[in-house]
Amino acid sequence: PTLSLEKVNFTCQDLGAQSVRLFARDGYDNETSCIAQVVVRDTTPPIVRCQPGIAYLDALGGIQVDPQQLDNGSADLCGGRLTFHVEPVSFGCNTLGTRPITLFTTDQFGNIASCQTTVSVLDTVAPEAVCLDQTIFLDAAGLATLSVAAVDRSTDNCVVEQSTLEQTVFSCTDLGRKQVLLSIEDFSGNQDTCYAAVVVHDTIAPEAKCSDATLYLDENGQAELNASDLNVGSTDNCGVPNRFALSKSQFSCSDTGVKPVELTVFDAPGNTNQCTAQVTVRDTIAPTPLCTDTTVYLDVNGQAQ
Numbered sequence: 001p002t003l004s005l006e007k008v009n010f011t012c013q014d015l016g017a018q019s020v021r022l023f024a025r026d027g028y029d030n031e032t033s034c035i036a037q038v039v040v041r042d043t044t045p046p047i048v049r050c051q052p053g054i055a056y057l058d059a060l061g062g063i064q065v066d067p068q069q070l071d072n073g074s075a076d077l078c079g080g081r082l083t084f085h086v087e088p089v090s091f092g093c094n095t096l097g098t099r100p101i102t103l104f105t106t107d108q109f110g111n112i113a114s115c116q117t118t119v120s121v122l123d124t125v126a127p128e129a130v131c132l133d134q135t136i137f138l139d140a141a142g143l144a145t146l147s148v149a150a151v152d153r154s155t156d157n158c159v160v161e162q163s164t165l166e167q168t169v170f171s172c173t174d175l176g177r178k179q180v181l182l183s184i185e186d187f188s189g190n191q192d193t194c195y196a197a198v199v200v201h202d203t204i205a206p207e208a209k210c211s212d213a214t215l216y217l218d219e220n221g222q223a224e225l226n227a228s229d230l231n232v233g234s235t236d237n238c239g240v241p242n243r244f245a246l247s248k249s250q251f252s253c254s255d256t257g258v259k260p261v262e263l264t265v266f267d268a269p270g271n272t273n274q275c276t277a278q279v280t281v282r283d284t285i286a287p288t289p290l291c292t293d294t295t296v297y298l299d300v301n302g303q304a305q
Contacts, residue, residue: 001026012078014040041109046076048105050117057123061093061157070103070117080108091121093158096188123188127156131182131196138202142172142237146180151196154184161187165196172238174200175269201269206236208265210275217283221253227263230277234265241265255281 006021020038025031051072055063067084076082083106091099099121104114130153136144145168152163166181179195211232215223227244234241247262261279266272296304 010038010040012042015042015078016040042078042107043109043111044077045111045113046074046082046105046107048074048103048113048115050103050115052117053101053119055091055119055121057091057093057096057121057125057157059125059157061123062090063092063121064090065101065119067103070101070119071105074105074113076107076111078107082107091119093123093187096121096123096158123158123186124190125157126190127154127160127184127186127192129154129182129184129192129194131194133197133199135199135201136170138170138172138175138200138204138237140204140237142202142239144170144200146170146198148182151180151182151198152184154182154192154194156184156186156190158186158188160184170198170200172202172268175202175238176200202238202267203269203271204237205271205273206234206241206265206267208241208263208273208275209234210263210277212278212280214280214282215251217251217253217256217281217285219285221283223251223281225249225251225261225279230261230263230275230279231265234263234273234275236265236267236271238267241267251279251281253283256283257281 001024004023018038018040019035021033021035023031023033049072050070053065053069055065057063065086067086070086071084074082085104087102098118100116101119102114102116104112106112132151132153134146134150136146138144146165148163148165151165154160154163162185164183178198178200180198181193181195183193185191209232210230213229215225217223225246227246231244243266245264259279259281260276262274262276264272264274298304
C-alpha cells in the first residue's frame with residue numbers, strides 16, 4: 001500500500017499529544033486509515049545570554065545575587081516563560097571584587113542552558129564610628145599616652161581596616177577636657193568619624209626641696225620670711241610649682257632661736273607637697289643707751305650707790 005499522513009509538520013503550538021491519521025491505499029484504490037497519538041516534545045535548551053552584574057553588600061555583610069540582572073535577553077525556542085538561578089547565589093565580605101558566576105536558564109519543559117559571566121561584589125556601607133570617652137593621667141615625666149583601642153568601639157558590616165586618633169600623646173599643656181577625633185576606614189575605603197572626650201589629669205605631687213635659713217630682727221624687733229628664702233629648686237612633673245606657702249612667715253623677739261618652718265609647694269592642678277626647714281632668728285642690733293644727769297650723796301662711810 002501507499003502510506004500518507006494527515007499532518008507531517010509540527011510547531012511549538014503542537015506541543016503535547018496530537019491525533020494524527022495514517023492513510024493506506026493499495027493499487028486498486030482501496031483505502032483505509034487509523035489514528036495514532038503523536039507526542040510533540042520540546043527538548044531544545046533555551047538560548048541563554050549573560051551580562052556582568054553588580055552586587056552590593058548589605059548592612060550584615062552579605063548579598064544574594066538577583067539572576068535577572070545577569071540576563072541579557074535569553075530566549076526559548078517556543079517562547080515560553082524562562083526561570084533563572086545563579087551559582088554561587090550569595091557573596092560576603094570575603095568575596096569582594098570581581099567574581100565568576102554562572103547563570104542557569106530553564107524553560108517550561110525543564111530544558112536547561114547556562115553561561116558564564118562575572119559579578120562585581122561591592123561594599124558601600126560606611127562603618128559606624130563609636131567613641132568611648134577616656135580619662136588619662138600624666139606620669140612623672142608629664143606625659144600620658146592614649147591608645148586607639150581604648151577609644152575605638154566602632155563597627156562595620158565587614159571589618160574596620162584602619163583606625164587613627166588625631167592625638168595619642170598628651171602633656172601638661174593638655175590638662176583638662178579635650179575632644180579628640182577618631183577616624184575609621186573599612187577595607188573598601190568607606191569612612192566615618194567620631195569625637196572622644198579625653199580628660200587629662202595630673203595627680204603627681206611636686207617635689208618640695210628646702211634649705212635652712214637665718215633671719216635677723218630689724219630695729220622694730222620684726223622679721224619676715226619669704227618662700228624663696230627656703231625653696232631650693234622644688235620641681236614638678238609639669239615644670240616649676242606655681243605657688244608656695246609657709247607655716248610661719250612673721251617673726252618677733254619672742255621667736256629668737258631656731259624654729260621649724262614648713263614650706264608647702266603647689267602645682268597648677270593643686271597637688272601639694274611639703275618640706276621642713278630650720279629657721280634661726282637672731283637679734284644683732286645693739287641696744288640704744290639713754291642717759292640723764294643725776295646727783296648722788298656720800299653716806300657717813302663716804303660711799304654712794
